[in-house]
Amino acid sequence: MAGLLDGLRILVLEDEFLIAMDVEQICRDEGAADVVIARSIADAEAATSSLDFDAAILDLLLGSVSTLPFAATLRERGTPFVFASGYTDLKEISASFPGIKIVGKPYSGDDILSALAQARLQTQV
Template identity: 60%
Template sequence: MPALLDGLRILVLEDEFLIAMDVEQLCRDHGAAEVTIAREVAELEGQALPARFDAAVVDLMLGGDSTLDFAARLRREGIPFVFASGYSDSDEVKEAFPDIRLVTKPFAGDDLIEAVAVACGRA
């Protein structure tokens, strides 16, 4: 049985180094071909995201700044994604992105991987 994320190129937008490393390892363990960690949205400015990524895991807050604008860009560009956050009760997120799964930190690895797989239509 192929791994849930087999062959996918995944963007991890996360400013906490250890969490980013954990997510990278989880994705690789579940078959991701490439995992790119970005610690701030500015690192991705001017890049053609669909050419580089099949899916993304997006932290809701990076250094106190909301990533909702970036999430809207992902949606416009057709890249499936999930939010990962320490904040579980974000009404703003539920209103703006009712169809996007929010995986709360600290998360179980299986929950995160399953959420990404579902977002990509694989589970």
């Protein structure tokens, strides 16, 4: 049976190790060919400079560092992404990134997969 992410390369930008590992497993279970975990903006920038990603899952805050500038770079490249965060004041994010799904933590695998599928469809239109 085909998975939602069959053959795709996914970037996971998440500083919480256990959450990152859980998201990686969710993606692999759905057929992702490659899942790269970045725990900092520098790691994510290095990964995207050498690899093309089909989609990305971004935590909004890595410690106290915002991932919004990196998200803007992904948007410019046309890489679909979703935010996954426990952050509660989402008005600024929704205004800056209209149409980008924000999945609240804690989330289920179905939540993140549904958001990724929606992001990929929006980018392909």
